Amino acid sequence: MTWETSDSEGAKPTETARGDRPGDAAGGGDLILRGEDVTKEYQTGTQTVRALKGIDFGIAPSDFVAIVGPSGSGKSTLLNLLGLLDVPTDGAVSLRGQDVSTFSDADRTRKRKRAIGFVFQSFYLIPTLTALENVEMPRMLDKTPVKTRERAKTLLRRVGLGDRLDHYPDELSGGQKQRVAIARSLINDPALLLADEPTGNLDRDTGDEILALFDELRAEEDVAIVTVTHDAYVAEEADRVVNLVDGVIEDAGETAADGGHGA
Ligand SMILES: Nc1ncnc2c1ncn2[C@@H]1O[C@H](COP(=O)(O)OP(=O)(O)OP(=O)(O)O)[C@@H](O)[C@H]1O
Ligand SMILES: [Mg+2]
Numbered sequence: 001m002t003w004e005t006s007d008s009e010g011a012k013p014t015e016t017a018r019g020d021r022p023g024d025a026a027g028g029g030d031l032i033l034r035g036e037d038v039t040k041e042y043q044t045g046t047q048t049v050r051a052l053k054g055i056d057f058g059i060a061p062s063d064f065v066a067i068v069g070p071s072g073s074g075k076s077t078l079l080n081l082l083g084l085l086d087v088p089t090d091g092a093v094s095l096r097g098q099d100v101s102t103f104s105d106a107d108r109t110r111k112r113k114r115a116i117g118f119v120f121q122s123f124y125l126i127p128t129l130t131a132l133e134n135v136e137m138p139r140m141l142d143k144t145p146v147k148t149r150e151r152a153k154t155l156l157r158r159v160g161l162g163d164r165l166d167h168y169p170d171e172l173s174g175g176q177k178q179r180v181a182i183a184r185s186l187i188n189d190p191a192l193l194l195a196d197e198p199t200g201n202l203d204r205d206t207g208d209e210i211l212a213l214f215d216e217l218r219a220e221e222d223v224a225i226v227t228v229t230h231d232a233y234v235a236e237e238a239d240r241v242v243n244l245v246d247g248v249i250e251d252a253g254e255t256a257a258d259g260g261h262g263a
Contacts, residue, residue: 032115032191032224033059033082037091040077051077053247054091059192063224064214066235069244075228076196078244082226083194084112113138117185117223121197123177125169125184131156132165135184148187155183159213175206182213186223193217195227199234211237 040052051074059065059082067075080086081093084100087108093100095111103111125134135152142148156165159179169177178198185193193214199207211234217223227234235241243250 030060031058031096032061033057033093033095034097035081035088035091035093038081038088038093039090040074040081040086041089051247052081052088055247055249057082057242057249059224059226061191061222061224062218063226064218064237064239065224065226065242066238066240067226067228067242067244068230068235069242069250072246073244074247075244078242079194079196079226079228082192083116083118084108114188115191117188117190117193119178119181119185119193119195119198121200123169123181123201125177125180127169130166130168131161131172131180134169134180135187137184138187151187152183155186156180158186158216159183173206174202175209178202178206178210179213182210182217186217186221189221190223192224192226195225197229198227199229199231204233207231207234 035055035057037054037056038052039050039054042049042051055078067078069075077086081088084093084095087093087101095115100108126137129137132149132152135155136145136148139148153162153165156162159182161176161179161183164172164176167176169180172180178201182193182198199210202210214225215237218225227238229235
């Protein structure tokens with residue numbers, strides 16, 4: 001079962017997809033992450049659970065991929081692998097062409113922090129810190145606090161919260177909190193943003209605002225976004241929907257009208 005960036009309409013190896021059609025970023029050379037025949041097994045006592053059963057994937061700059069599927073189908077497992085929080089049991093995951101399993105734990109952590117941002121359904125903002133301080137948080141030990149502060153302010157303005165820098169989380173709406181969390185995830189200029197149910201706690205209008213923000217971030221900062229979602233309207237906006245069923249990708253089609261998934 002495959003999940004590839006190209007929809008196989010003929011690779012255009014000399015072109016990148018930037019600003020064109022993100023789903024097309026071809027050839028494979030530009031991929032942020034690639035997975036080949038990825039299997040993940042969990043061992044609990046004498047029982048082995050095969051959570052992912054040999055899947056392929058590729059994520060290019062500015063991609064927007066939605067992962068959907070029933071409970072227990074392997075969505076979080078996949079997100080953990082994409083986030084370098086875990087390594088596959090079999091098969092290979094590579095970050096910009098480098099096999100993740102060859103990294104030491106410390107190396108993997110460092111590369112994760114540099115390349116990948118995380119956004120969760122329930123925000124995880126620190127209640128005793130202001131919006132600005134929350135965004136700065138991942139770089140608290142940074143040696144250039146002034147630069148970090150400027151970057152954090154820029155990001156909060158970027159997500160439309162330039163007038164809420166000194167608000168605490170409980171002084172913000174749900175959508176605003178999620179936007180702070182998104183700003184925080186971008187503090188290290190990641191190439192990839194992983195979002196677990198980013199609209200799950202938001203009403204539809206607020207969810208639409210988050211989607212619009214994702215669009216801007218992809219266009220203007222080349223951030224690729226992979227999201228697990230149960231919201232149909234989020235999946236509809238994605239370039240590709242990855243439908244996981246019992247550890248395999250059932251249908252990796254495009255949602256665009258021309259994205260026919262023929263044989
Ligand atoms: N740490 C673990 N140890 C053992 N089995 C696990 C572990 N994590 C997940 N599993 C199993 O792997 C399979 C996939 O789990 P996963 O959490 O990826 O599903 P999911 O698609 O995210 O489900 P949900 O929508 O309920 O969050 C499930 O059968 C689950 O029981
Ligand atoms: Mg899950």
